[in-house]
Amino acid sequence: MKNEIKVTINEEKGRVDKVLVERLQDYSRSQIQAWLKEDAVTINGEVIKANRKVAAGDEILITIPEPVTLDLIAENIPLEIIYEDQDMAVINKPQGMVVHPSAGHPNGTLVNALLYHLENLSTINDVIRPGIVHRIDKDTSGLLMVAKNDKAHESLAKQLKDKTSLRKYVALVHGTISHEKGTINAPIGRSKTNRKKQDVIADGKPAVTHFTVLERFNDFTLVELQLETGRTHQIRVHMNYIGYPVAGDPVYGPRKTLPGNGQYLHAKILGFKHPSTGEEKVFEVEMPEDFKKTLENLRN
Numbered sequence: 001m002k003n004e005i006k007v008t009i010n011e012e013k014g015r016v017d018k019v020l021v022e023r024l025q026d027y028s029r030s031q032i033q034a035w036l037k038e039d040a041v042t043i044n045g046e047v048i049k050a051n052r053k054v055a056a057g058d059e060i061l062i063t064i065p066e067p068v069t070l071d072l073i074a075e076n077i078p079l080e081i082i083y084e085d086q087d088m089a090v091i092n093k094p095q096g097m098v099v100h101p102s103a104g105h106p107n108g109t110l111v112n113a114l115l116y117h118l119e120n121l122s123t124i125n126d127v128i129r130p131g132i133v134h135r136i137d138k139d140t141s142g143l144l145m146v147a148k149n150d151k152a153h154e155s156l157a158k159q160l161k162d163k164t165s166l167r168k169y170v171a172l173v174h175g176t177i178s179h180e181k182g183t184i185n186a187p188i189g190r191s192k193t194n195r196k197k198q199d200v201i202a203d204g205k206p207a208v209t210h211f212t213v214l215e216r217f218n219d220f221t222l223v224e225l226q227l228e229t230g231r232t233h234q235i236r237v238h239m240n241y242i243g244y245p246v247a248g249d250p251v252y253g254p255r256k257t258l259p260g261n262g263q264y265l266h267a268k269i270l271g272f273k274h275p276s277t278g279e280e281k282v283f284e285v286e287m288p289e290d291f292k293k294t295l296e297n298l299r300n
Contacts, residue, residue: 003063003064004061004062004063004064005024005061005062005064006059006060006061006062007020007023007024007059007060007061007062008057008058008059008060009054009055009056009057009058009059009060010056011056012054013053013054014053014054015050015051015052015053015054016036016041016043016048016050016051016052016053016054016060017032017033017036017050017051019054020032020041020060020062033050035062035064035065036048036049036050037050037190037195038065039195040062040063040064040065041060041061041062042060042061042063043058043059043060044058044059045061051203072101072111072112072115072127072128072130073107073112073115074112074115074116075107075108075112075113075115075116076116077108077112077113077116078113079091079110079113079114079117080092080094081117082143082283082285083281083283084118086148086149087147087148087149087151087152087274087275087276088145088146088147088148088152088156088274088275089114089118089145089146089148090143090144090145090146090270090281090283091110091114091143091144091145091146092141092142092143092285093110093136093140093141093142093143093144093267094141094288095139095140095141095261095262095288095290096138096139096261096262097109097110097113097138098110098138099111099132099135099136099138099144100128100129100132100135101128102128110132110144111128111129111130111131111132114130114131114146115130118131118146118148119148120148120149121146121147121148122147122148122149122150122152122153123150124147124150124153124154124157125153131146131147131148131153132144132146133145133146133147133153133156133157133160134157134160134230136267137233137236137263137265138262139248139261139262139263139265140169140262140263140265140266140267141265141266141267141287141288141291142169142266142267142268142270142285143267143268143269143270143283143285144267144270145270145272147275151275151276152275152276154275155273155275156272156275159272159273160230163228163229164272164273165270165271165272166226166269166270166271166272166282167226167227167230167267167269167270167271168224168225168226168227168267168268168269168270169224169225169226169227169235169265169266169267169268170214170222170223170224170225170265170266170268170287171222171223171225171235171239171246171247171263171264171265171266172220172221172222172223172246172247172248172258172264172291172294172295173220173221173222173223173239173244173245173246173247174219174220174244174245174246174247174253174254174257175219175220175221175243175244176216176217176218176219176220176221177211177213177216177221177223177244179213180212180213181210181211181212181213182210182211182242183208183209183210183211184207184208184209184210184211184238184239184241184242185206185207185208186200186204186207186238186241187200187201187202187203187204187205187206187207188200188201188204188205188207188231188232188233188234188237188238189201189203189204189205196251197233197251197252198231198232198233198234198237199237200237200238200241204231205229205231206229207229207231207234207237207238208227208228208229209225209226209227209228209234209235209238209239210225210226210228211223211224211225211226211239212224212225215295217298217299218298220247220298221244222295223239224268233251233252235265236249236251236252236253236263236265237252239252240252240253246263246264246265247263247264248260248261248262248263248264249262249263249265250262250263258294259290259294260290260294264291264294266287266288266291268284268285268286268287269282269283269284270282270283270284271283
């Protein structure tokens, strides 16, 4: 039998998420937001968004999803560790690897590999994301920082939030960009038409991406991108928004225009202050061989 919560609106006014936080004192704000994102909340039988306004007489039904139990297993998956000390590690994640377990990817993830290769991982995030300070998409390759204790995690996460860390990517995009540099300042949030996608929307979270042209080809451009913010799919959404979608991107760009398994996007440079010593650290890794080969083919 499904677990359900029913709420009838009497005199309350305003957004449904805020009303539910007030009414359901036994549940956290983040839990209520999660239900809304999972389309588990209806008003009068209609699935609604968090910003939907309530009216007197509305019948709200929350169908609580069955909990998914995930057993974290250390797996001997090859991992390229670029740097490691007692506080943290820097990993070069291969294309095709998911960062942490989920219902669709219970194992084979970066976290499963980290549990095998590293002795300690921070515990600040939930149980399925030990050590994970930030993420890159499954089919994006490149550099990620991993925290081995909570103090290091807090320091690295604060640098991301304060925009003091350095994150540079290289991407191959469709079209020929005529100007040398540009900045995309456009808010990003969940798409209004497809819940699995992100989009540039007026009420989204601030998102800023800087780009520099590195090389031009007939129908493609190689660009370097620097992130100020770290929204979900930020580079992919922003480049599609200005008309130059990332090549190979199955979600935001034309499919299968080049050989490969996913978007041509690589987290090339990562910089931060070491959480214990304060020393400036900058790491750089070359793009994967498939990426290099595609560029050679375009040059020829």
